[in-house]
Amino acid sequence: MVKKVQLSSDGPELSRIVAGMWRISEVDHSVNNTVSMIEAAVANGITTFDNADIYGDYSAEEVFGEAFEKSGVARDQVQFVAKYNIILPSSNRPSNELHMYNTSFEHIVKSVENSLKLHRTDYLDLALIHRPDPLMVPQEVVKAMEELKNDGKVKYFGVSNFSVRQFEMLQSFIPFQLVTNQIEISPFALDSFTNGDLDYCIEHNRKPMAWSPLGGGKLFQSGDSEFFRVLNLLCDRYDCTQDQLVFAWLIKHPASILPITGTTKADRIVAAARAVGIQLTREDWFRFYVAARGEDVP
Ligand SMILES: NC(=O)c1ccc[n+]([C@@H]2O[C@H](COP(=O)([O-])OP(=O)(O)OC[C@H]3O[C@@H](n4cnc5c(N)ncnc54)[C@H](OP(=O)(O)O)[C@@H]3O)[C@@H](O)[C@H]2O)c1
Known part of the structure; x- marks a missing residue:
């Protein structure tokens, strides 16, 4: 059974796998x-x-809202996280001219309100600024966050894809905690192990959320490289599937990473949940890290 973890000292409790x-x-x-x-x-x-x-x-929130209502699961048993500020040209949004970001007060408030309708709920547990935006004015973001918080529409806020410096800059304007940074972490995206992202999370007690933990499916395009040899060796050793091995590997990191599974299959969600019971040895953690790096540690 997957347990919950608190994202920061004042933050919400989310399930360790999302x-x-x-x-x-x-x-x-x-x-x-x-x-x-x-x-x-x-x-x-x-x-x-x-x-x-x-x-x-622009259709997933609506599908989720309808499905959640049909599921009969109680709202207070779950946590809804959503992200805003990316603009994409789409036939579902004819007024979107080009791919860009909009972190203005109006856009954030309007997006959250629309999201609440689509999720069929009156609050989000956590709202994230989806991408760093060169035109973001932090005072406007604070105003939007404070209004949404005071109206009870969003309980907590965070960011996604921010560098440490960008996180610190925005945090310095906000009177409450940004509770997480949702970043790409996987055997195919290893930068955060060495660029300070995870060190910052440990230092400031912010638990990072890891997107595309299986490389968006790359993990299953097996090949005859050393990486896949080690992956399969460890799967045999721990009697687990490839996805479970990667979840267990991410979970062992002391930053308390919350992997976000991207599967659309119920049985693979169940498999992901079982990964919390797999304990890799230090040697095997490094064996997999080195295989993913494609070279020895320095
Ligand atoms: N903040 C951001 O900028 C950002 C960016 C990207 C994603 N995200 C978040 O991160 C979540 C996860 O990203 P992701 O979807 O790329 O995650 P992922 O778990 O790395 O990849 C999911 C893909 O892998 C396939 N897959 C999973 N298990 C498999 C298995 N055992 N065998 C074969 N294929 C398998 C899935 O197909 P099936 O559906 O067939 O299982 C799906 O196509 C997203 O849903 C989103 O919430 C955030």
Whole structure:
């Protein structure tokens, strides 16, 4: 059973493995499929669902909202996370001219309000600024966050894809904690192990959320490289699947990473939940790290 973890000293409790909703509207019978995923996730302790306005060409929040209502799971048993500020050209948003960011007061407030309607809820547990925006004015972001918090529409705030410096800059304007930075971490995206992102999280007690932990599916395009040889060796050793091995490897890091699974399959959500019981040895953690790096540690 997946347990919860507090994201920061004043932050919310999220499940240690999070269910990502990016791809849910891409499959057949997406609402019914998502109902099954939600039920399987919650039954195994995965109670946190990560979404964004842009997912599924602006359709994933609606699919999730309908599926969640059908699932019969109680709202207070789960946590909804959503992200805003990316603008994508889309037939579902004819006024979007080009791919860009908008972190203005109006856009953030309007996006959250729309998201609440689509999620069929009156509050989000956590809202994130999706990407660093060169035109972001921190005072405007604070104003939007304070208004949404005071109105009870969002309980906690954080960011995604921010560098340490960008995180510190925004945090310095905000009278409450930014509770997480949601970043890409996987065997195919190792920068955060060495660029200070994870060290900052440990130092400031912010638990990072890891997106595309399986490289968006790259993990399953098996090949005859040393990486796949080591992956399969460790899967045999721990009697687990490739996805479980990677989740266990991420979970062992002392920054208390919360991997966000991207599967659309209920049985793979259940498999992800079982990964919390796998304890890699230090030697095997490094064996996999070195294989993922493609070279020895310095
Ligand atoms: N903040 C950001 O900028 C950002 C960016 C990207 C993503 N995200 C979040 O992170 C979440 C996860 O990202 P992701 O979807 O790229 O995650 P991922 O877990 O790395 O990849 C998911 C892909 O892997 C496939 N897969 C999973 N288990 C498999 C298995 N055992 N065998 C074969 N294929 C398997 C899935 O297919 P099936 O559906 O068939 O299982 C899916 O296509 C997203 O849903 C979203 O919430 C955030």
